[in-house]
Amino acid sequence: MISGYLITILITILIYAMLAHSLNLITGHAGQISLGHAAFFGIGAYSSAMLYTEAGFPFWISVPLAAVVAGIIGALLGIPCLRVRDDFLAITTMGINFVVEAIFLYIPFFGGAMGIGGINLPKWFGRDMTKPEYFFIILITFGLLLLVDRQLGRSWIGLAWASIREDEQAAGAMGVDVVRFKVLAFILGSAIAGLAGGFYAHFLTFIMPQNFGFGQSIVILCMVVFGGIGTRWGPIIGAVILGILPEISRPIMEYRILIYGVLLLAMMRFQPGGLLGAESILSRTFRR
Amino acid sequence: MLWQQLANGIAIGSVYALISLGLTMVYGILRILHVAHAGIYALGAYVGLFSFKLVGNFWISLMVGMAGAAIAGYLVERFLYTPLLHLPRIAPLIVSIGLFTALEEAFRIVAGPHTLTYNARIGLGDLSIGSFRLTETQILILFITIIILIFLWAFLTKTRTGLAMRACAQDPETTSSFGVNVSAIIAINFIIGSAMAGAAGVLIGVYDNQVWPTMGSIPAYKALAIVVLGGLGNIPGTVLASIVVGLAETFFIGVLAIPFPRDAVAFVAMILVLMFKPYGLLGKA
Numbered sequence: 001m002i003s004g005y006l007i008t009i010l011i012t013i014l015i016y017a018m019l020a021h022s023l024n025l026i027t028g029h030a031g032q033i034s035l036g037h038a039a040f041f042g043i044g045a046y047s048s049a050m051l052y053t054e055a056g057f058p059f060w061i062s063v064p065l066a067a068v069v070a071g072i073i074g075a076l077l078g079i080p081c082l083r084v085r086d087d088f089l090a091i092t093t094m095g096i097n098f099v100v101e102a103i104f105l106y107i108p109f110f111g112g113a114m115g116i117g118g119i120n121l122p123k124w125f126g127r128d129m130t131k132p133e134y135f136f137i138i139l140i141t142f143g144l145l146l147l148v149d150r151q152l153g154r155s156w157i158g159l160a161w162a163s164i165r166e167d168e169q170a171a172g173a174m175g176v177d178v179v180r181f182k183v184l185a186f187i188l189g190s191a192i193a194g195l196a197g198g199f200y201a202h203f204l205t206f207i208m209p210q211n212f213g214f215g216q217s218i219v220i221l222c223m224v225v226f227g228g229i230g231t232r233w234g235p236i237i238g239a240v241i242l243g244i245l246p247e248i249s250r251p252i253m254e255y256r257i258l259i260y261g262v263l264l265l266a267m268m269r270f271q272p273g274g275l276l277g278a279e280s281i282l283s284r285t286f287r288r
Numbered sequence: 289m290l291w292q293q294l295a296n297g298i299a300i301g302s303v304y305a306l307i308s309l310g311l312t313m314v315y316g317i318l319r320i321l322h323v324a325h326a327g328i329y330a331l332g333a334y335v336g337l338f339s340f341k342l343v344g345n346f347w348i349s350l351m352v353g354m355a356g357a358a359i360a361g362y363l364v365e366r367f368l369y370t371p372l373l374h375l376p377r378i379a380p381l382i383v384s385i386g387l388f389t390a391l392e393e394a395f396r397i398v399a400g401p402h403t404l405t406y407n408a409r410i411g412l413g414d415l416s417i418g419s420f421r422l423t424e425t426q427i428l429i430l431f432i433t434i435i436i437l438i439f440l441w442a443f444l445t446k447t448r449t450g451l452a453m454r455a456c457a458q459d460p461e462t463t464s465s466f467g468v469n470v471s472a473i474i475a476i477n478f479i480i481g482s483a484m485a486g487a488a489g490v491l492i493g494v495y496d497n498q499v500w501p502t503m504g505s506i507p508a509y510k511a512l513a514i515v516v517l518g519g520l521g522n523i524p525g526t527v528l529a530s531i532v533v534g535l536a537e538t539f540f541i542g543v544l545a546i547p548f549p550r551d552a553v554a555f556v557a558m559i560l561v562l563m564f565k566p567y568g569l570l571g572k573a
Contacts, residue, residue: 033377080563090321090381091512094513106548222385257389258397261390265368268379268386
């Protein structure tokens with residue numbers, strides 16, 4: 001039997017992998033830097049939690065609905081956001097993150113600083129799901145998402161994203177509707193982040209605004225960039241490595257955030273494409 | 289009451305201006321979102337505080353704090369940013385975030401996690417006219433900010449180096465073809481911006497009478513919002529936006545007592561302005 005500690009870490013890493021993957025859709029595939037991804041993670045978690053505890057929806061409905069809500073809010077916020085230029089977008093999404101966190105914190109409807117409790121692991125076959133079972137549910141969902149994403153990447157949509165990322169003006173001149181595809185990436189990325197939020201809420205059973213702050217957005221972005229932005233498996237590997245790092249560095253507790261910062265800095269300074277990026281040592285070694 | 293809040297808002301706004309100006313200058317010339325600028329700001333506060341404990345004179349500690357920040361800014365530019373300039377802009381951004389995290393941790397490990405007091409007095413005393421009152425540190429902040437702004441303005445408009453710096457912000461390649469040493473200009477730009485951040489760190493340390501490892505966390509992101517609000521890379525716009533945010537914070541929280549987090553005001557202002565003016569208050573397309 002897997003220990004409770006191990007399964008908790010596994011589920012956390014899996015949720016982070018899902019978040020990193022969803023951010024990669026926006027930042028890696030469509031090339032739009034977002035510094036506020038945790039806002040959509042939080043919107044998903046809160047929607048799922050409210051639907052479950054207040055409206056009485058079961059897990060199987062509240063979590064997919066959370067993805068829909070996050071996707072819709074992603075679209076609403078994305079359309080005005082994407083009007084602004086790249087660096088403005090980065091800071092605007094950051095602002096959205098601060099504002100969303102403030103709304104959760106200051107509006108009593110969302111539980112305020114106390115957060116929302118009483119969210120349980122889902123039931124099936126007339127009993128509560130165990131944590132390993134929950135892990136496999138998330139794993140299967142994520143696997144399906146990856147399959148869909150692979151199809152998407154090969155389709156006309158994937159090509160349109162790639163062209164926008166490489167050169168927005170040229171893509172526009174070739175007849176790609178730049179704004180529409182950017183918004184589409186924003187919607188999909190936000191919806192998947194919302195789905196991850198739903199899973200997260202039911203796993204933690206208790207959520208607070210601080211779980212979805214700007215720091216969380218940075219953690220997700222770091223995973224994407226560390227693993228290799230725009231690559232298929234890079235963000236997932238980044239999530240695994242940066243997710244395990246705090247656990248294995250427990251003995252050097254005092255220095256672990258320092259190491260995290262320095263690692264990130266050194267990685268970007270010497271391997272700016274990330275672990276799996278086109279120019280990295282790893283991919284050069286394994287290509288031949 | 290109104291005048292009092294106005295003075296408080298302008299005092300806070302002028303510290304924001306000192307932090308944000310360096311950021312906007314760096315952006316103007318290198319197009320990097322320099323998050324670690326707030327780490328330099330905190331470094332300035334720490335260096336200033338330690339030198340104040342050694343010599344006990346505010347003015348010397350201000351100078352030492354500015355110098356320490358300037359040196360740190362120069363090193364960051366030379367060894368971290370310049371080698372990354374040819375990469376997509378997300379690379380220097382992540383380096384900056386990593387550096388900022390590492391700096392905060394380094395402060396905590398070296399100086400301890402506690403809040404240290406920076407109890408500097410210059411013996412000026414508070415100024416009060418009726419119920420209106422300016423504290424000594426507020427006068428100090430206003431005075432030093434005005435001096436620095438005048439110096440900056442004179443430097444940018446009256447000297448050849450300042451002219452070269454403005455030219456670099458427009459087009460580094462063309463400027464270089466006119467025989468300007470662009471790399472030196474970038475270094476000077478970083479040194480001036482970082483020294484201003486160091487001054488802001490010292491002033492906030494004295495104003496709040498505290499210096500702590502994560503004192504840069506909120507300015508790091510608030511300054512970015514201010515810089516965007518003013519129009520990225522636009523110096524007068526940044527000063528205007530800093531004062532606007534300082535006043536908005538004081539009025540919304542202090543006068544109207546709206547239960548809203550003070551530190552989100554800058555972001556709300558930024559998002560509202562960007563909806564109507566996508567390039568900021570004074571920015572041009």
